[in-house]
Amino acid sequence: MLLMVTLTIISLPARAVEQRNGLPDFTSLVKSAAPAVVNISTTREAAARSGMIGPNQQLPDIFRHFFGDQMPPGFGGVPDQGGSRTLSSLGSGFIISKDGYILTNAHVIDGADTVTVRLNDRRELKAKVVGQDQKTDIALIKVDANDLPTLRMGDSDRLETGEWVAAIGSPFGFDHSVTAGIVSAINRTLPTDSYVPFIQTDVAINPGNSGGPLFNLEGEVVGINSQIFTRSGGFMGVSFAIPINVAMDIADQLKDNGRVDRGWLGVVIQPVSEDLADSFGLDRARGALIADVAPDSPAQKAGLRSGDIILKAGDSDIESSDALPRLVGRVSPGDSIDLRVQRDGHEQTIKVKVGQWPDTDSDGGNVSKAASDSVGLSVSELSPEQQQQLGIDAGVLVQQVAPDSAAAHAGLQPGDVIVELAGKAVDSVETLRKLVNQLDDKKAVPVRINRDGATLFVPLRPGSH
DSSP: OHHHHHHHHHHSOOOSSEEETTEEEOHHHHHHHGGGEEEEEEEEEEEOOSSOOOTTSOOOHHHHTTTTSSOOTTTTOOOOTTSEEEEEEEEEEEEOSTTSEEEEEHHHHTTOSEEEEEOTTSOEEEEEEEEEETTTTEEEEEESOSSOOOOOBOOGGGOOTTOEEEEEEOGGGOTTEEEEEEEEEEEEEETTEEEEEEEEEOOOOOTTOTTOEEEOTTSOEEEEEEEEOOSSSSOOSOEEEEEHHHHHHHHHHHHHHSSOOOEEOOEEEEEOOHHHHHHHTOSSSOSEEEEEEOTTSHHHHHTOOTTOEEEEETTEEOSSTTHHHHHHHTSOTTOEEEEEEEETTEEEEEEEEOEEOOOTTSOTTOOSOEEOSSSSEEEEEOOHHHHHHHTOSOOEEEEEEOTTSHHHHHTOOTTOEEEEETTEEOOSHHHHHHHHHTOOTTSOEEEEEEETTEEEEEEEOTTOO
């Protein structure tokens, strides 16, 4: 009997992570995975300007995402005699093919003039950017090399809350640092990211970890570490990773086409509260309520209307309005999707031929949900009909205001139309993004809005959250 038990134990497949004293031991995982994790450093030239942030000052929240959640080394550097300065930043990545394709975050390499990859064997190779997708914060880069070590991809759809996970990256430039924790939640939606169902973990992530892999206990990559929530500038126990299933879909499109084709309905949506559910005759709060439909959009052509509540897209139930953009975004432009809709107290199915997501420079007909940066606002373009109804020439419509955000503290509300920020006209979502990115988090600025046909100003202080 003892012999049989011993044989049974020996025949079990070896796991990437062993147990010691009831806790996972990541030693074997790190040994096998570390060679395929890389350090990524970038440089870019920027014009000098007055009032540069000093190297010891804390970076405002508004910049953290774009610079890998950190103050880039040299951000407060001395300009050269030509009036420019070199900005540098650090991040992480991992090799997904033997011929040199590497996954990382888009914000790690965005705007870089040079991208350098340092391998585990200390080789430093110049990388070219194959493509990047800002909406999911995924970038694919490539180095000229062969027979490189690679990582195994897991299935992030199978990930469960409470699972042990580990990260390998380069926080503060310390290569191949290992941290571990558990999955705190799945399918998290952040205020500025409508297209990523984030994995929330308590794995220690710090500046430089951005773009590095998140592993399950089998040693498979299940996510890409992307962002942290912080009030201090450092790790506070709340980290977010992009599911690897989402990342690999984006990577395949970038590799094949250099861009991402994303499905588009052309609707403005809002959450369904308990009161709204009761008023519309729903059994409970669920679905995505259509607040507006863009002229000549796929939604309008299919017959969708303001006041429709989308309960199901394809085979997926819409429990929260945040799920709809992600589901539709995965549909290839030109393909159709069945939407289960409640209208006037009755359910019906409407087939919609999904369109191509318009460029940010498209006209005001694009009223699809779009997010501003860092101050807690979700905004969208105004349609010509809305402009005519409100009697204004330009502006952006506030769709959602994040709780305890700078926008909430300013008193901004869904339905407000932002016409001017800091004395400058706001004529598009992209314009608002650029203006917000230029704000000083310690200084309040006036925002001119149109609310219910009346014009008023509210003070916005970016750091007040």
